[in-house]
Amino acid sequence: MKEIFHSYLYVRENLHELEEIMKIIMLGAPGAGKGTQAKLIAGTYKIPHISTGDIFRANIKEGTDLGKKAKTYMDQGLLVPDELVVDLVVDRVAKEDCKNGYVLDGFPRTIPQAEALDKALAALGENIDYAVDMEVPDANIVNRMSGRRACPACGATYHIVHIPTKKEGICDRCGKELILRDDDKPETVKKRLDVYHDQTQPLIAYYKRSNILKEVDGTKDMDEVFKSIAAIIGA
Ligand code: ADP
Ligand code: AMP
Numbered sequence: 368m369k370e371i372f373h374s375y376l377y378v379r380e381n382l383h384e385l386e387e388i389m390k391i392i393m394l395g396a397p398g399a400g401k402g403t404q405a406k407l408i409a410g411t412y413k414i415p416h417i418s419t420g421d422i423f424r425a426n427i428k429e430g431t432d433l434g435k436k437a438k439t440y441m442d443q444g445l446l447v448p449d450e451l452v453v454d455l456v457v458d459r460v461a462k463e464d465c466k467n468g469y470v471l472d473g474f475p476r477t478i479p480q481a482e483a484l485d486k487a488l489a490a491l492g493e494n495i496d497y498a499v500d501m502e503v504p505d506a507n508i509v510n511r512m513s514g515r516r517a518c519p520a521c522g523a524t525y526h527i528v529h530i531p532t533k534k535e536g537i538c539d540r541c542g543k544e545l546i547l548r549d550d551d552k553p554e555t556v557k558k559r560l561d562v563y564h565d566q567t568q569p570l571i572a573y574y575k576r577s578n579i580l581k582e583v584d585g586t587k588d589m590d591e592v593f594k595s596i597a598a599i600i601g602a
Contacts, residue, residue, distance in 0.1 A: 389414060389468035389600060390493070392475070394570055395501035397559045398511035399585045400592060402524055404501065405472035407593050415464050418472040419452055421522055441550055444558030446566060449479050457487040476567045497600055498574035501585035505560055512556045516545035530589060
């Protein structure tokens, strides 16, 4: 009887832990709002926000070898080769701060990346809980990206019309001057959208097959989109 009670307590404790672990992937076209929502999720549920784009931009800024290699692809609106991305993410999600979950933003972006992630997680007895696809038609994307302004210091992102700063061109959070990302210029955006449809969109069917795909209307305003996501992840 005593043993049964202890097993019951053990299961309860571990179920409780499992309920708190949230491993989330943000899917969607460039400019769909993945980073904006990932930051809200990470802040609300106290889990790390892992953006491969941010990791590459930080490497470019620091002038590392990885940054130099990644830049040649990013400037052309192309994806960085899988072999430069996969190990980096697999190592990152194995870190201590990811033990209660994380939100992946911009990874995976190809089927081989998704397969490599699944394989690495399976080896640890883990899995992704939700792949949230933010649906925004191409027609809205160019506007989203040409209006995007990013803070080179703290990484905050705004939109000149939809999510404006209090003082034009200045980051609300840290006071630095905002920039237009090089790859947000309309000629690069068109290429990035083609690459998205060709290489990343197939992930929607991939995660549908694993029964973890959740679709949200990304055209709604930022708070409404966040409410839909919070309802899905049930936290
Ligand atoms: P992604 O990470 O998918 O590339 P971002 O989160 O950086 O996209 O969003 C792209 C641009 O659209 C940014 O300027 C952001 O401020 C703006 N944005 C994000 N969510 C919304 C929204 N729901 N409505 C309008 N603009 C948005
Ligand atoms: P993002 O900030 O997510 O829009 O990413 C900016 C750029 O970084 C992309 O256009 C790619 O060139 C590169 N990049 C980011 N994440 C990945 C990834 N998972 N695989 C390949 N390239 C990536």
